[in-house]
Amino acid sequence: MNSSTEKIRAKKKRFLEREERIVEAARRLFLENGVDNVTVSHIAQRAGIGKGTVYKHFESKAQIMVRIMLDYEKRICANLEKGIDATLNGDPGAAARAYFQSRLGNPELDRLVQHLEARLEGEPEVEGEMRQLHDVRRSTIESLNTMVKELIRRNILEDVPPHYHYLACWALAQGAVEVCFNKGYADQFDDKESLLDFISRIGVTMGNRGQLRRQ
Amino acid sequence: MNSSTEKIRAKKKRFLEREERIVEAARRLFLENGVDNVTVSHIAQRAGIGKGTVYKHFESKAQIMVRIMLDYEKRICANLEKGIDATLNGDPGAAARAYFQSRLGNPELDRLVQHLEARLEGEPEVEGEMRQLHDVRRSTIESLNTMVKELIRRNILEDVPPHYHYLACWALAQGAVEVCFNKGYADQFDDKESLLDFISRIGVTMGNRGQLRRQ
Amino acid sequence: MNSSTEKIRAKKKRFLEREERIVEAARRLFLENGVDNVTVSHIAQRAGIGKGTVYKHFESKAQIMVRIMLDYEKRICANLEKGIDATLNGDPGAAARAYFQSRLGNPELDRLVQHLEARLEGEPEVEGEMRQLHDVRRSTIESLNTMVKELIRRNILEDVPPHYHYLACWALAQGAVEVCFNKGYADQFDDKESLLDFISRIGVTMGNRGQLRRQ
Amino acid sequence: MNSSTEKIRAKKKRFLEREERIVEAARRLFLENGVDNVTVSHIAQRAGIGKGTVYKHFESKAQIMVRIMLDYEKRICANLEKGIDATLNGDPGAAARAYFQSRLGNPELDRLVQHLEARLEGEPEVEGEMRQLHDVRRSTIESLNTMVKELIRRNILEDVPPHYHYLACWALAQGAVEVCFNKGYADQFDDKESLLDFISRIGVTMGNRGQLRRQ
DNA sequence: TATGAATGAGGCTTCATTCAT
DNA sequence: AATGAATGAAGCCTCATTCAT
Numbered sequence: 089m090n091s092s093t094e095k096i097r098a099k100k101k102r103f104l105e106r107e108e109r110i111v112e113a114a115r116r117l118f119l120e121n122g123v124d125n126v127t128v129s130h131i132a133q134r135a136g137i138g139k140g141t142v143y144k145h146f147e148s149k150a151q152i153m154v155r156i157m158l159d160y161e162k163r164i165c166a167n168l169e170k171g172i173d174a175t176l177n178g179d180p181g182a183a184a185r186a187y188f189q190s191r192l193g194n195p196e197l198d199r200l201v202q203h204l205e206a207r208l209e210g211e212p213e214v215e216g217e218m219r220q221l222h223d224v225r226r227s228t229i230e231s232l233n234t235m236v237k238e239l240i241r242r243n244i245l246e247d248v249p250p251h252y253h254y255l256a257c258w259a260l261a262q263g264a265v266e267v268c269f270n271k272g273y274a275d276q277f278d279d280k281e282s283l284l285d286f287i288s289r290i291g292v293t294m295g296n297r298g299q300l301r302r303q
Numbered sequence: 304m305n306s307s308t309e310k311i312r313a314k315k316k317r318f319l320e321r322e323e324r325i326v327e328a329a330r331r332l333f334l335e336n337g338v339d340n341v342t343v344s345h346i347a348q349r350a351g352i353g354k355g356t357v358y359k360h361f362e363s364k365a366q367i368m369v370r371i372m373l374d375y376e377k378r379i380c381a382n383l384e385k386g387i388d389a390t391l392n393g394d395p396g397a398a399a400r401a402y403f404q405s406r407l408g409n410p411e412l413d414r415l416v417q418h419l420e421a422r423l424e425g426e427p428e429v430e431g432e433m434r435q436l437h438d439v440r441r442s443t444i445e446s447l448n449t450m451v452k453e454l455i456r457r458n459i460l461e462d463v464p465p466h467y468h469y470l471a472c473w474a475l476a477q478g479a480v481e482v483c484f485n486k487g488y489a490d491q492f493d494d495k496e497s498l499l500d501f502i503s504r505i506g507v508t509m510g511n512r513g514q515l516r517r518q
Numbered sequence: 519m520n521s522s523t524e525k526i527r528a529k530k531k532r533f534l535e536r537e538e539r540i541v542e543a544a545r546r547l548f549l550e551n552g553v554d555n556v557t558v559s560h561i562a563q564r565a566g567i568g569k570g571t572v573y574k575h576f577e578s579k580a581q582i583m584v585r586i587m588l589d590y591e592k593r594i595c596a597n598l599e600k601g602i603d604a605t606l607n608g609d610p611g612a613a614a615r616a617y618f619q620s621r622l623g624n625p626e627l628d629r630l631v632q633h634l635e636a637r638l639e640g641e642p643e644v645e646g647e648m649r650q651l652h653d654v655r656r657s658t659i660e661s662l663n664t665m666v667k668e669l670i671r672r673n674i675l676e677d678v679p680p681h682y683h684y685l686a687c688w689a690l691a692q693g694a695v696e697v698c699f700n701k702g703y704a705d706q707f708d709d710k711e712s713l714l715d716f717i718s719r720i721g722v723t724m725g726n727r728g729q730l731r732r733q
Numbered sequence: 734m735n736s737s738t739e740k741i742r743a744k745k746k747r748f749l750e751r752e753e754r755i756v757e758a759a760r761r762l763f764l765e766n767g768v769d770n771v772t773v774s775h776i777a778q779r780a781g782i783g784k785g786t787v788y789k790h791f792e793s794k795a796q797i798m799v800r801i802m803l804d805y806e807k808r809i810c811a812n813l814e815k816g817i818d819a820t821l822n823g824d825p826g827a828a829a830r831a832y833f834q835s836r837l838g839n840p841e842l843d844r845l846v847q848h849l850e851a852r853l854e855g856e857p858e859v860e861g862e863m864r865q866l867h868d869v870r871r872s873t874i875e876s877l878n879t880m881v882k883e884l885i886r887r888n889i890l891e892d893v894p895p896h897y898h899y900l901a902c903w904a905l906a907q908g909a910v911e912v913c914f915n916k917g918y919a920d921q922f923d924d925k926e927s928l929l930d931f932i933s934r935i936g937v938t939m940g941n942r943g944q945l946r947r948q
Numbered sequence: 949t950a951t952g953a954a955t956g957a958g959g960c961t962t963c964a965t966t967c968a969t
Numbered sequence: 970a971a972t973g974a975a976t977g978a979a980g981c982c983t984c985a986t987t988c989a990t
Contacts, residue, residue, distance in 0.1 A: 122425055127963060129973095138972040140966080149964065202481070206418050209486055210337055222487045229491065251492055252501045258488070259478030259502060260471075266417070267474045271424055272437045276444065277466055286467045287474060294505045310990085318953080342980060353955040358982070525969080533974080552855055557959065568976040573961070632911070633851050639916055640767055652917045659921065681922055682931045688918070689908030689932060690901075696847070697904045701854050702867045706874065707896055716897045717904060720939045772984060774952095783951040785987080794985065 107145045109135045111159065114152045118200055123153075123207065153204045154217040160201045161221055164190045165228040172235045180244050181292045183235060184257055188288040195265035195284070202262065229254075245295055253295045260291045322360045324350045326374070329367045333415055338368070338422065368419045369432040375416045376436055379405045380443045387450045395459050396507045398450060399472055403479075403503040410480035410499070417477065444469075460510055468510045475506045537575045539565045541589070544582045548630055553583075553637065583634045584647040590631045591651055594620045595658045602665045610674050611722045613665060614687055618694075618718040625695035625714070632692065659684075675725050683725045690721045752790045754780045756804065759797045763845055768798075768852065798849045799862040805846045806866055809835045810873040817880045825889050826937045828880060829902055833933040840910035840929070847907065874899075890940050898940045905936045 113134035117126040128149050132139040146152050164187070171186025191198050205221075208214050229251070236250035245253055264287045267273055268280045277283070328349035332341040343364050347354040361367045379402070386401025406413050420436075423429050444466070451465035460468055479502045482488055483495045492498070543564035547556040558579050562569040576582045594617070601616025621628050635651075638644050659681070666680035675683055694717045697703055698710045707713070758779035762771040773794050777784040791797050809832070816831025836843050850866075853859050874896070881895035890898055909932045912918055913925045922928070 124422065140972050203421050205485065207339065225487050248501055252498055255482045255488065255498060256502050256505055259482045260475045261478065262481050263474030263477030266477050267470045270420065272440050283467055283470060286463060287471050290471055290509045294509055355955050359953065554852065570976050574974065635915065636848050637769065655917050678931060682928055685912045685918065685928060686932050686935055689912045690905050691908065692911050693904030693907030696907050697900045700850065702870050703900065713897055713900060716893060717901050720901055724935045724939055785951050
């Protein structure tokens with residue numbers, strides 16, 4: 089019967105919605121209280137479900153963290169891919185701009201994800217998922233390589249191994265969010281927006297031909 | 304008598320040596336196994352002492368972590384101060400170079416310290432020590448401000464708020480170590496040295512007058 | 519549906535039963551082995567549950583002790599209140615008798631509770647609960663004051679501040695259990711029942727008009 | 734040589750003085766901070782000596798506690814013996830008065846000793862010393878028995894087994910110190926001196942012929 | 949002889965995960 | 970299918986006691 093199919097579909101939908109609620113609850117709690125101070129109980133409560141239910145959706149707490157990471161990484165990569173397209177279609181800075189906007193647009197979350205990745209790295213429990221994360225990145229890296237080679241060919245970027253360029257960008261973005269949200273530094277100024285703008289500008293132009301002189 | 308003074312001195316020396324052994328053991332274990340997988344017992348074993356002895360030197364596990372952090376930060380800042388002097392004495396890139404060399408010279412450790420800082424941030428147990436860390440930085444920041452203002456006056460650096468310059472450097476260094484030691488990226492190339500060189504070069508020149516164009 | 523309500527009720531009941539089992543296990547172990555020689559693990563084992571389960575019911579070991587104390591104190595006070603009523607209704611010795619019977623009826627337990635109180639006094643961890651204990655007492659004290667004043671008015675008790683009377687009783691009861699169960703004294707005779715009777719008799723009549731002569 | 738004998742004597746004296754300092758330090762710390770919150774280190778510090786030295790004088794922490802107990806008990810018993818003599822020499826209330834004065838004269842200490850006894854009871858580590866304590870008591874008990882029998886013969890005390898009389902006194906004294914220094918009761922009045930007087934008066938006359946009626 | 953650094957057994961507590969209802 | 974009570978492994982830390990100096 090049709091209704092039965094619909095019911096199953098509706099059920100699935102509710103199931104996925106709930107899963108999203110769990111992830112969202114975890115994300116917020118991690119941001120609010122720090123990864124170390126969030127228990128599975130908290131997450132369940134915030135998601136408005138029972139603790140046991142969490143384990144119908146995720147095998148372990150680590151899997152929730154992985155999920156937050158993967159969600160984020162995919163979003164970043166998707167945005168970056170669009171930027172790459174734009175770059176190849178005539179707007180050389182588009183990729184870098186897209187990347188910085190994505191990562192610095194919500195720096196607290198970006199920082200959280202960095203910390204999650206650091207924690208999960210090397211945990212055998214999430215080995216598979218980490219590989220998945222790396223696969224996502226690898227695929228983007230291929231696009232990036234192609235793009236950078238093209239920009240080098242066009243004499244826009246310095247002729248160094250392509251990954252130098254995008255890894256430098258990644259590094260800069262990575263560090264920028266730390267700069268802005270690490271208490272030890274961030275508390276000493278409040279014009280974070282302009283600062284991030286400045287750093288983005290650097291990110292977009294760095295590695296461009298003519299920028300670097302030998303030390 | 305002299306011998307008694309000497310004995311006390313020798314005792315103190317041995318005490319401090321042992322303390323250093325503890326810190327060293329912790330540092331290595333953190334690097335080898337990840338912060339989460341190291342217990343106080345492990346540290347004691349590796350240091351070749353009893354578990355209780357650790358608590359003669361440190362009030363808590365967190366204090367050991369703080370110590371690693373502070374040791375590192377002080378070293379970095381000391382090197383940076385030397386670079387600042389050189390910069391003010393006619394070698395404009397000296398400070399940036401010194402900074403990048405210090406941080407990228409032992410990137411695994413730098414990365415560990417970043418992670419430790421992230422974990423300890425906001426822990427009331429180490430509030431005082433974190434403030435100490437921030438004080439160390441603040442003092443360096445003052446030197447940096449002076450230096451950057453001078454470089455701006457000399458038309459070497461762009462005329463933006465001074466902290467933009469050194470925070471950008473900090474961000475780049477911070478991110479660079481992540482790039483090189485995060486499994487997801489680092490596993491995909493092995494010419495890390497050159498990469499770090501490249502990034503350092505960027506760091507040294509970025510923010511220089513004429514480098515940035517409006518986006 | 520009804521069944522759901524019932525289920526919740528049944529669950530609650532089982533929960534409370536288990537809690538009582540924990541308290542009972544602790545009480546027995548404390549009596550058998552001494553407060554110092556009982557660990558949370560022991561309690562859990564004796565109660566037939568896991569160690570972690572204890573912490574679903576009590577925040578800490580100290581809270582279990584407090585609970586034993588409060589349970590006991592409430593029982594004593596309730597009995598005393600009944601005695602006070604009887605006293606006011608024409609049986610002058612009723613209150614004192616009720617009090618002594620309650621406390622000397624199970625002197626080992628009374629003694630345990632005394633020791634628990636001594637240990638918990640001043641522990642900030644159980645400050646609130648101690649206040650509760652004191653509140654229970656305070657309320658009984660009010661009844662006692664009223665009663666004693668009436669007995670003084672009726673010329674049965676000496677005209678001294680009312681609390682002298684009941685505190686003397688309390689003191690005597692308190693000490694009596696120690697007499698009977700402190701090894702140093704108790705081992706030297708075995709007619710404890712008669713002894714306690716004798717002491718009770720003293721307690722019931724002490725402070726009565728005509729009993730005391732100036733020293 | 735004489736001087737050598739003297740030296741040894743002086744040494745011994747200093748040794749004993751130090752031992753007393755340890756006991757005194759422990760006593761004060763126990764009173765100030767509660768038995769649970771005093772470590773051997775604290776005691777050593779307060780006594781102005783090294784921790785290891787404590788163990789030249791006492792086999793264990795428990796032995797220090799025992800010592801405090803024994804010191805106290807001997808003092809009480811000595812005073813009581815004097816009172817017994819006075820009683821036998823024509824002052825019937827002398828023994829009871831002496832006893833109450835001794836114990837209620839420094840009720841905090843009396844209370845401490847009670848708590849120490851409760852803790853040490855049954856600890857195999859101090860079995861021998863506890864027996865010593867009991868021996869001290871037993872010897873006094875014999876005197877008391879003699880005395881009470883005499884007072885019964887003289888028709889001053891009720892004709893019940895002799896130990897009923899002095900155990901009742903002990904009980905009353907024991908409880909009185911608790912009444913005055915247990916927070917739950919004591920905080921509610923401040924005329925402790927008069928209260929203790931009142932209780933002493935009861936103690937001195939209780940058990941006297943004509944005081945007790947059948948319940 | 950006095951010391952106090954070193955020790956490690958053992959306590960309390962947390963929390964991810966399981967499973968009976 | 971959802972729940973949350975139960976579990977127990979695992980970690981941090983304390984402190985009485987020892988022993989080399």
